Amino acid sequence: VDGRGRVPIFYVSSSPWNLYDLLEDFMELNAIPPGPVFLRDLGVDTGKFIKTQGHGHKLERASKLIERFP
Numbered sequence: 001v002d003g004r005g006r007v008p009i010f011y012v013s014s015s016p017w018n019l020y021d022l023l024e025d026f027m028e029l030n031a032i033p034p035g036p037v038f039l040r041d042l043g044v045d046t047g048k049f050i051k052t053q054g055h056g057h058k059l060e061r062a063s064k065l066i067e068r069f070p
Contacts, residue, residue: 008035008036008069009035010036010038010062010065011035011036011037011038012062012065013038013039013040013058014040014058015039015040016039017041020037023037024037038061038065040057
C-alpha cells in the first residue's frame with residue numbers, strides 16, 4: 001500500500017524487454033493502471049527468452065514479488 005492507500009499492481013510478462021515502450025503505450029491508451037512491468041531478456045544463455053520454454057519464470061517472479069510485497 002502506498003501513501004495514498006493504493007495497492008500497487010505488478011505486471012509479469014513473457015514479452016521481451018525491447019517491447020516495453022509499445023506495452024507502455026498500449027497500457028496508457030487502454031487506461032490500464034500503471035505499475036512496474038517485468039519483462040524477459042532475449043538471448044541464448046540459460047534462462048533467457050530463446051532458450052527457456054513455457055512461462056515458468058512468471059510463477060517464480062510472482063512468488064518473489066509476493067514475498068517482498070505481502
